[in-house]
Amino acid sequence: MKRETLDAALREACARESGTIPAPPIPGRVLERAMAAALAGRRAGQGASRLKAALPGALAAASVLAAVLALAVTPPSYRAGEPLATALVAGLPENPAAAFALFLESAARP
């Protein structure tokens, strides 16, 4: 006989195997635990969503901080007599990674 026959017999054997065990009613304490676990899962999910929502703000703050740090070390575009706020805004990088690179570059200068 061929593999198909054997596979069909194995499938039949497994189907009959699972049919021998009926699912009992859900014990009350199990249902309570399941509901509590789902609630905890939902809260964890909401926490992750809030963190994700707060991330752009945190990145913007990091960007400003990095720009200030870069200017504090060696202000690349600051000229004496110019208002510092103008230089800060002009030197504000588009993203934190660029700001951080600028900061490192400035810090490395003698």
Next chain:
Amino acid sequence: MEEPDGKALRDDALAGGERGKRAFERLWRAWWPRLCWFASTWRGLPDAEREDAVADALVRAYGSLGAYDPSRPLAPWLYRIAARRFSDAARAASRHSTLALDPAGDEASWDPPSGEDHARELETRDLADRCRAAMARLPGADRRIAWLRFRDGLDASAIGRALGLPAGTVRWRLHLIRKTVGTAVGVDDEA
């Protein structure tokens, strides 16, 4: 048996309340029998603890449905959670029990066939009985693989994901399982 849709299950569980309860009931009805048998393949898991371990696995799975990706099949994900739970329980158990199956345990549940296919039905039934007996003699790890392949129809990759095995290992074990069972029941494994 009703196979719950993974996405609907997840949505209902996340909705909570009565919808959540009904979702857990669906999960329980469909998966309790399967996981109960699956748990029996861990020979270190005592009989007395098996049903608790199954209930615990279902509670864990239900509580983690928020992390389930509905674009992927539910079975490998759920079996993975259950396999971890059963492995932990078997390790924690101080004694080892033999969970041999009773090959004649469900004789009464088999309705006799009728009509001209009667002889063929009997032959199929007899072969399936002998396959069950041969499967019961396989090592636990092979019984798990056989169950996932022939009960749930999972392919080697999905079985590997569920049991934490490389797909190539699963394919090789399936080959050996067919060979062992085929020899035991008198069916040559010819691809």
